[in-house]
Amino acid sequence: MSFRWLKPYLPRGLYGRATLILLLPVVTLLLVVSVVFIQRHFEGVTEQMTNTMIREIRLVLGTDDPEVAEMLDISVQPVPEAAMPAQDTRLWYDFSGIVVARELHAAFPDLLRVALADDDVVELYFRGSGGLLRFVFDRRHVSASQPHQLLVNMVVFGALMTVISFLYLRNQLRPITRLAEAADAFGRGRHVPYRPAGATEVRAAGRAFVDMRARIERQIEQRTLMLSGVSHDLRTPLTRLRLGLAMLGEEEAAPMLRDVDDMQRLLDGFLDFARGAQEGEAEPVDPVALVRRIVDDMRRAQVAVTLVETEGTGEVPLRADGVRRAVENLISNAVRYGTCAEVSVTLSERSLRIRVEDDGPGIPPESRDEALRPFARLEPARNQNRGTGVGLGLSIVVDVARAHGGALRLGESARLGGLCADIVIAR
Template sequence: MRGFRTFWSDEQFERSVRRVLPRSFLARALLIVLIPMLVTEGIALELFYGTYLRVMSRRMSDSVVADIALSLDLMERYRGGGDRAWLARQMLARTQLDMQWRQGSRLLRTGSTHVIGPMDEDLAHALQAAIARPFFVDWLTDEHRVYIRIQLPDGVLSVDTPRKRLDVGQLWLFVLWAIGSSLLLFAIAALFMRNQVRAIRRLGKAAEQFGLGRDVEPIRPEGAREVRRAAVAFNRMRDRISRFVMQRTAVLAGVSHDLRTPLTRLRLSLAMLPQSGVVDAATLREDVVDMVADVTEMERMIEGYLSFARGEGAETPVELDIGALLDDVAMAARRGGARIRGVSHDADLMLEARPDAMRRMLMNVVENARRLDAGIWISGRAEGRNVVIEVDDDGPGIPAVQREEVFRAFASGAQGGTGLGLTIVRDIVRAHGGEVRLAKSEHGGLNVRITLPR
């Protein structure tokens, strides 16, 4: 046994199975449908052929042989010629058996010809058991009758039997029905499976083209529910990746432009520093302060770019207390000089999310309002299966026609930021499966509504 395992390992077995199985998903799916169907038809055929057909064939053969045996017994009792003729007429009228007596004849052959089914064997066995005389059964000469010849001491008894008394039915009719129904069901299954596989092939082709960096149109969801879900998920992934690539490309294009201004000021400040002689400490200190401010500004810009480019994919989601997070963000914003007018939230407001990303997202929203020196209200609540976080302020707000524009990279940097604050906010919210909307606040400024699914 151990040597067999060594010779025929699991890996070799799987390789052999893979070599036999077809490679396409459609062929394998049809094979999954075909094999159980053939097994079912085989079981049905065996049940019919092995039980019902055999039992009925034996009963019918026994009935015909019993009539023949009774007629032979009567012939032995009544040997007159008129009696035999009367008996033959009665048997034909009562049992449909046409009996003819051939005086002095001899059988040229014995046994039975063969047909499909158990009828021939059952009739031969019944004749051997009940009569125990030489006989010959002809199943092939006439398709409607069976000819039975029995050798008696003084002649041959010829019995022409209607085939319907011995044959349950044409076996090929059942086989044809089984094969025909299987082919019909297989054709219907093939039609449905081809439609399902076509949707999977289209999804695979689109994924391959998109992986090669080519522009792919959104896939129309079709097929089974799971395939439609896969198509919808692919379309969402395509939109996210396309948006990610466009935003990162815009960031790379804007980095050099944004850093050029402080670098130019820094270069000019360095060029204007006295190269020799006595240097006024107050003047030098003023130039140093300006250069430090430029360096600080560049550090802030670079940190914003890195935060945006880094994304939040590496952080593991955990069960997060949104109420505690809002309180923490409000406290940190107050320390930074923000005018937090109110914080409210539901108790036990939990959400599975990335803590650092959520904190960074909320801090960016609050920081945008702080730069305007506006009063800020923060709230959180549950709405159905979603968690809704709102940040309101009493600042100047944003016109409705510009609210979508500010989510683009570098479009929101007019208040002294890097232009990535709201872009990062939307990225983080969408990475959590949510959405962010801007509207007019009831306090007169801007309302930032963040909806996250639980």
């Protein structure tokens, strides 16, 4: 039997699910005990006591001696018709009163009304030879005193034990919550201090996370140092080549200078990829204003780009330099393979989306995953003959998006017909 229909109604958080796991057995136990007690104890005891009282009432009805009623602590009073209630009465929480009224009516077919107006007395109305009679006796003769007391005690102490259990459970869940926060922060490119704590299994998971984070940080650092070192070492011979070519004639040196410039751009791409998105800490930034400045700067550089739409206001924790590098790469790719680029920014309560669209050939759906890999060159899809890169532009954008806890999504532009690239960052 499938319970998938129940998933939307279940809590998503760890505290909510732990509370549900804690409350369900307690509430179920209380309900079962309550039902069993009401059926086995309240109903059985009340029936026995009521049957005993029925025999005493029959004794009073069978004699005219008032001393018998007085001896049995039953008050018999003649009352007018208006004194009789219109129907049987009882308090809303008086469950044992249902049994009392049922047994009395079954024993006395001529019983007109049973009035249980309070927890102190029982009033019975009979039609006698002289008119309407009211029998009044103590409620304790037919049911246990304060029958709801056990239920109240069960609810109160059940709630008390639930609170105590929740406080203890919260201490056990706190290390898991801290581990989740540290992992989420690391996924967004932030380093949050974390020390393994809690139960043995949680400590083991915490130590594994700390080791994994350290290995990833060392790997990123080694990659950055390697690519930075290689790129830096190659700048020196390139500079010597440029100086040597400057001594040649302009016509002879021009093709070789273009090759040197291409190599310089390749080195700059390596350095951008090495730096990735790890520069500095995230700070509150207005993404609309940031993208508007990027578009204005590129327009001054004679790049055919337009900011077509902005939606939403507010600030988002961002590494401004990394986001600038990512957006500039997307715009550069757009105008390289198309004739123009359009940029839009959408800021909602849950996410930030920066979209860059072009009118170029786009990327087929089956090649989009490959396009996000470093050094990927999609000759048929994006006309690489028009570009001089090494396939790091989209990889840099992916690094920036992941460092902010987001992702880069590629699709087809409905507006221009080319590639649509979305940087989506959760708030």
